[in-house]
Amino acid sequence: MEDKIVSVTAQQIIDCKCRPAVEVEVRTESGAIGRGAAPTGTSVGMHEAFVLRDGDKSTYGGLSVHKAVEKAEKVIGPALVGMNVFDQRAIDEKMIALDGTPDKKSLGGNTIYSVSIATFRAAADARRIPLYNHIAGGDVKTVPVPCFNVINGGKYEGFTQSFNEFLIVPYGTDSIDLSIEMAVTVFQKLGEVLTSHLGHKPQVASSYGYAAPSDDPEVLLGLMQQAIDACGYTGCIAFALDCASSEVYDAETRTYLLKSKRVTTDELIAYAKELTSKFDFVFIEDLLDENDWEGYIKANRELDRTLILGDDLTVTKLDYLKRAYETHAVSGFILKPNQVGTITEALDAYQFADSHGMIAVPSGRSGGVVDDVVMDFSVGLQVPFQKNGAPRSGERIEKLNFLMRANARSAGSRLYDIKPLLKF
Template sequence: MNSKIKSVHARQIVDCKCRPMVEVDVVTEDGCLGRGCAPTGSSVGMFESCVLRDNNPDEYHGLSVHKAVDNVNNIIAPALIGKDVTRQKELDQIMIDLDGTPDKRNLGGNTIYSTSIALFRAAAKASHQTLYNYIAGGSIQTVPVPSFNVINGGHYENLTQPFNEFIIMPYGASSIYEAVEMGINTFQELEKVITSYLGYKPVVAPSYGYASPSEDPEVNLNLMSEAIENCGYTGRIGFAFDCASSEMYDRQTNTYLLKGDRVSADTLISYVKKLTEKFPFVFIEDLLDEEDWESYPKAHKEMTCTNLLGDDFIVTNLERLKRAYECNALDGFILKPNQVGTITEALNTYEFAKAHNLIATPSGRSGGVIGDVVMDLAVGLQVGFIKNGAPRSGERIDKLNFLMRACDLTPGCALADISPLLKF
């Protein structure tokens, strides 16, 4: 086997929201191809690795990525060609050193991450394994429970819903096939329930869920509960929030938006705590601002009926997760490798979480793609549950199909049992 890198080549393509992104091909001397691209999010933490764009207003409104493509072809490629593709840590470190900045600002986090994925996939190909089995170090035993983003918050014409995502999770499903069907059936039934509530069909939101019918989170949860009950799934589907509170946080007044009012962190914590005592919440993500280190430990201490996870708060950064663990701020984090910029750094953060009994929840980004590497990570790392997005657009459906396919192709594979993680 000759696993030395023969070529590294990048191009510009577009994500599901028609925003340009970098795609990289890595080919070994044996002809093994690995391909990677870097989706980006809508809710982006201030500590994420830099997404390098051209800022040319004449092309894609400034979002083109030709500089990033050139950085791969002219700077990264010469440094990697001839190296052994299976030495992921060394190759990622070469790119980190070439960039020389904490947030990968020189070459671009999207540049480095796309290359890192391509290297990872080429290494799996060279070993004649699926990437998820390559990650697992053998055959997988389970696939994670999917979760579904069904109602989207944000600013709408007649209201603002401060919580970004209202999520359902079929934790009581007997198989991945039933879990997918439960999520889809509930999502489709929810449209009817919201239509009855509003008197007209809900709008499709930018993240493909239904636009929030109310600025009151509890109204949305009641509508979701009604849809679940109509489908006969009560007691088998739980809830989750991605609050994305940094998006609605006012630094000058140190307040958060809630039902049209500005409130303190303590008030927000108290309100969400009551919701978790009334509804079956699997997790609450980004309850507070990404720099609210003072309030997160309070929230974690008070909210005993759910798991508190950090996304923008942690940005898959090992040092931030260590700090959160030391001050007892969280139960876990959202694993988004592009936030930190290489597969190696993302896996280092995951390993710390695993060693300290913290939950790691892989998630795609809003600007998703077919064949997102996050699914290989989710299955290969054998996590309990993941974030899939709304069951509506192709790249999100692809994630569901990935889980069913991986399960079918692996004799004895089952849906993960997440009952030990539930606190309600």
């Protein structure tokens, strides 16, 4: 098939955290249109693709992206006009060559990725099919189990909860509709449990989950279990953690913050192992610092009741994934296409992981947009599970509706059965 790109236009929009983002629109000869905008994370690894912002403090505190908009229209656009929209690899490689830096610093990873999404969507539009069917090469048979970030860590008055995300994973059903209902019911019940525990309503945290009421992870998991049990879903909902430990790592002392104390890699691994003996975990993500490869190798060996996943460690880059596979550092990785900066590179990372028995877990970013392309990845690649955030706020709710719609429109589709992957 061939359908040539005729125009690339861009503008500044705002993401769900009201931070500027570059949005790109690609049009083709046949009249197909694709639109794309790169999300931005709150917890961002040092090895991720560069985000190009203006740095002018007088507008949006320096976060505006007018330079990125200009580069999309003046540099990338003219180079892509006339190219076949179906040749995603050639388009992405052309942009990588135009940029010429290892981390996309010249044109901006956010600029390149937004164009990459737009061309990907235009190709699907040219075929008049959903993008997830374009990715799958046909109909999909499964949709992923959504994972919900219900309690958020971070710095609070009087304490720091060093683990970033406490998640529930509603897996004990073959229905996506019921899976989502279970999570929403437990999330609402957890609000009551926390109110009773605190003596007042819990705060809404920055990622829209409940603010952690304690610096002790075990206390939080106990409250979450209480909510699950009260809803009658015992044995149907398991846990997951995103520790984001690079955020609390001190390179000088080589220690981590845990329950107001500094602990070593070995102590943190031992603590995580203890948690997994008391609670059922599907996965633990970013348990250690993004450069602590030796620690990950040990953790992956010793934590035998959960999957160990990399995010800041692997940043959706093929060379990092190859190293992780060869050293047995993790069982899988968090798939965030904007970390690497093009659709092609993200798909290459996925294909490597999939062919080497590693799990890929697509995830949105905290600074996302309503129509996040990561949902098409999740459904089109037919992965076991994905990260969704808390069931609160528009762009997160839309992700859940996306899964229910995709499932309803795909004959014979069902929720992915993750039981064979569970280690507990």
